[in-house]
Amino acid sequence: MSALGGVVRSGVGRRRVQTVVVGLVVMIAVTVAVLGGSLMVAARAPFDRAFSQQHGAHLTAQFDGARAMAAQLSASARVAGVAAAAGPFPTATITPASGRGGPVQPITVVGRAGPGGPVDAVTVTEGRWATGPGEIVLQADHRLPRRLQPQVGDALPLSGPAGGQTLTVVGVARSVSETAGGWVVPEQVAALTAPGATAGYQMLYRLAESDTAAQIESGRAAIEASVPAGALAGARSWLTTRTNSAGSVVLFVPFLIAFGVLGVLMAVLIIGNVIAGAVSTGTYRIGILKALGFTPQQVVRAYTAQALVPAAVGAVLGVVAGNLLVVPVLAQTNEVHGTTDTGVTPWVDLLVLAGALALVTATAWAAASRAGRLRTVEVLAVGRTPSPGRGQWAARLAARLPLPRAVTLGLAQPFARVLRSATVVAAIAFGAAAATFAVGLGVSLNAVQATESDGDVVIFPGRPISGPPPEGAPTVAPGPPQPPDPVAVVEAITAQPGTSGYRGVAPTELTTAGLTSALQTLAFTGDDSAHGYQMISGNWFSRPGEIVVSRPFLTATGTRVGDSLVLTDHGTPIDVRIVGEVFNVESRGMQVLTAAETLAATQPDLRALEYHITLTPGTDPVGYVKALNAALASVEATAEVAEEESDEILLVVNALTGLLTLLLVTVAALGVLNMVVLQTRERVHDLGVHKALGMTPRQTIGMVIASVVVTGLVGGAVGVPVGVIMQRVTVAEMGHAAGFNLPASVIDIYHPAELVLLALGGLLIAVLGALLPAGWAARTRTATALRTE
Incomplete structure (x- = not known):
């Protein structure tokens, strides 16, 4: 072993506290950096790879077929800023009459002769593409378990305007741009459109500049200006699709960056302090080393190496810990894309490892440089005691x-x-x-x-009881439950002491132009419909025809508070106006909130309402539920204390x-x-x-x-x-x-x-x-x- 190596080894073994501190702080900084960097790559890498391979659409636009002809839409492909386009494809909205035990919701189908093309080259994952009438290819739905999704060969009976028709599922495909819920041959669309209605059109665009929301909006405005006024019914940016595809992974990145910045700054400060302290307490030893012939540069290298040894160990452990932590976080992203990414990104590991060691070297060298400047005679004479x-x-x-x-x-x-x-x-x-x-x-x-929050107490109308019924609940006879009379339920709620307010909630599914999947819609009754919701801007709905939505909905539809749009319920159009933006994370913000009267034209079943009750402060929920169930004995409805889910x-x-x-x-x-x-x-x-x-x-x-x-x-x-x-x-x-x-x-x-x-x-x-x-x-x-x- 060289003399310099002996000094390094001796210093590391003698200064155990400093060695442990340096190793731990580097390990933590590297752990957070690897975790954050890996998640940033994992959140977008699968989507970006698929988007590039499929020539994904930067802008998916839906046009009103009654206001623009196909030739006019084809001309929009030549607008400045449009690099490539596909379409126009005719579109319609269908509603399956039944599912495989899962939720049934309207889907947007697009008439498309084949899966390929210059934009959004759809990948068929099972079966084949539709070649004739009566056939449909469905978009793979990662939100449902496979057992609940229609399979190749299944018959898909339809309700609504296309009721009585049956489509055969001949394939399952994946569109990275999520341009449709299903695809049929173009001539099939007319048969799926409501009588007297005009089929819409879809155009898919790739833009020359598409990295920011402003660039996407500029491209959308240019396209809208090239078609007749009012023809553009809706448009969706690929940035929205990418954010949704990343799922919850994107939520981890900001706070990991914050912790990473803290960890790096602490590493710089503490390592610098450790080396400076080692020089301060080792001045006499430094004098001896110089007296024995060590040059100033050798002394500096010795003290720098004393920091690098534990730092290297800590950095390696940090890389391992960061990769282990990223695996469970990626479960959702893998489910979305059907991938099996572990999150281990070698170039991220190497970059973080090299960056950490370079930072330690620079910090330690700067702190140790004082050791090289110390004069031998002064050090041996003065020692380490402060002046x-x-x-x-x-x-x-x-x-x-x-x-x-x-x-x-x-x-x-x-x-x-x-x-x-x-x-x-x-x-x-x-x-x-x-x-x-x-x-x-x-x-x-x-x-x-x-x-x-769903309130303090929930009433489930006509819900069969599984297991022992709650105390005071009515006995439910075997067989399908019958919806209760909403008037009787409301009378029981309002007459019950301790009731502060209530809301009835009827869920349904609607569609709107520009979005390929159905929107979960909640229709409210009662005097406490706004309970638990926080307004961002605008107001809560106060009359029929008004809706409240979240920012993701506004972003996806290109609308703002005050705009009007048309929702479709099983082929029936409903004119509504957006009166407020609410903070609502349900359905990833793609949920519509409105009064039940807004959907009166489509005759929602108000007997299927769930009731959410808010209690006055100090009211015992258990006692309240017992008394309310006694009051509900004449109807088939069951009250239970609301459970908060984590x-x-x-x-x-x-x-x-x-x-x-x-x-x-x-x-x-x-x-x-x-x-x-x-x-x-x-x-x-x-x-x-x-x-x-x-x-x-x-x-x-x-x-x-x-x-x-x-x-x-x-x-x-x-x-x-x-x-x-x-x-x-x-x-x-x-x-x-x-x-x-x-x-x-x-x-x-x-x-x-x-x-x-x-x-x-x-x-x-x-x-x-x-x-x-x-x-x-x-x-x-x-x-x-x-x-x-």
């Missing part, structure tokens, strides 16, 4: 405080090494910021889940947040530990003097802990505002990544008392980091300390 006079002003001020002398001595110690103390303040601040951010993120996510994605986010916060707080505490160890070793002779003058072990512990009080309080005070800013920015970005605007109740969640407690968390981190070196200082023998120079 007299450093922090004397702080010691004099602290001595005036009405506190025990041991405590005042500790309070003044951080001012003897101001730069070192500043780096520890920063590390504590980052730890406090991580804790503040984690608490805020958790509260925000819980606030999101609270917006999905969102799996929120649980995963909370778990990851808690884990990463714990790791960052631990690293911050280790940074404090490292500083206190350095201070104690530098002042070990002073410690011996204090003990010789009568300082007890308990007073020694108090002095050491007091030495971190100032840094802890300052770090907490600085870190809390940083954490609040991180929470606001990250939560907003998570909402935007999912396509939502968030209400103030989700973002503004901190209270003054909570912020004070979180600020004191910085002091807690500092004290936890100081406990071990305080115990070591208390156990140090006086004679041993006095002999140390």
Whole structure:
């Protein structure tokens, strides 16, 4: 082994605390970086690959066949900015009469002679393409289990305007652009269109510039200007499809980036502090090395290598941990695309590994460069004790405080090494910021889940009882349940003491131009329909013909609050106006909320309503349900206490947040530990003097802990505002990544008392980091300390 290697090995083994700190902080930073980078790639890589291979449509446009002819639409392919186009394809909306035990909803079918073409080359995954009337190819639906999806060879009877017809499923295909729910031959569309109605048309465009929403909107406007006024009924951007395809994975990226930034900054600060401290406490040893012939560059390389050894181990462990954590998060993306991606991305691993080691090298080299500049004679003569006079002003001020002398001595110690103390303040601040951010993120996510509240009590109309019925519930005879009389149910609800409000909810499926899949629609009755919903802009609906929707719906349809559009229910058009934007994550924001009277023309079955009841404060839900079931004894309806379901994605986010916060707080505490160890070793002779003058072990512990009080309080005070800013920015970005605007109740969640407690968390981190070196200082023998120079 070379002399330089021996110095490196000796330094790593001797400075165990510093070695552990460097290894842990690098491991955590690399873990978060690998996790975030892998998820960013995984969220889009499968979609982008498929989109490129299938020449996906940047813009899927739906046109009103009564306002534009096919030749006029074909001419739109030559608009400036359009790189390629396919169509026009005739379209219709059909409703299967029955399913395979799964939900039945309207779907948009497109008349298309073949799966290929310059835009949206559909991939047939099973069976074949439709070649004649009576045949249909269905889009693979990842949202339903395979056992619930129609299979090749199944007969698909239709209801609504096409009622009485039956289509045979001859194939299953996948369109990465999601341009249709199914495909038939073009001549089949006329038979599927309602009598007297005109079939719509679909055009698919690839744009020359399509990377941003503004570029997509520019292309859409140019296309709309090239066709007759009012002909463009709706358009969907590929950016919306890509966001939806990534599912919940995109939600993880913003908060992982936030933790990654914290981890990197803490790594730079703490590693720099560790190496600077090693140089400070090893000045005498550095002088000896130089006296033995080591050049300044060799000394710098030795101390840099002492940081690189544990950093390399930590980086490798971080890569492994990051890849292990990414696997369960990718389950949904794999289900969407039918892929089996593990999330392990070698180039991400190598990039993060190389970046981490380069950062450690640069930081350690900068901190160790002081060792190369030290003059041998001065180092051997002076040693490592801080120069007299450093922090004397702080010691004099602290001595005036009405506190025990041991405590005042500790309070003044951080001012003897101001730069070192500043780096520890920063590390504590980052730890406090991580804790503040984690608490805020958790509260925000819980606030999101609270917006999905179904009330305190739910009445299921005509629901057969499985297992023992709730106490007080009516006995249900075997056989199909009969819907209850809505008037009798409402009378029982309003007459029940403890009722604050109620809403009846009737779900149905509607379609609109430009969207290929059905929209889940909730029709409301009652005086509490807005309960649990948070408005972003506009107002809640107040009369028939008004609807409230979420941002993803507005984005997908290219509409805004105040616009009018036409919804279709089993072939019956319904003119509605958007009066408000609501925060509603159900159906990924593609849900329509309206009054039941809006759908009166389609005769919704109001007897199939579910009733959600809000209780007055202090009402016992169990007693209320028992009494209400007694009142409902004359009708077949059952009341139960509403159960809150935990969102799996929120649980995963909370778990990851808690884990990463714990790791960052631990690293911050280790940074404090490292500083206190350095201070104690530098002042070990002073410690011996204090003990010789009568300082007890308990007073020694108090002095050491007091030495971190100032840094802890300052770090907490600085870190809390940083954490609040991180929470606001990250939560907003998570909402935007999912396509939502968030209400103030989700973002503004901190209270003054909570912020004070979180600020004191910085002091807690500092004290936890100081406990071990305080115990070591208390156990140090006086004679041993006095002999140390």
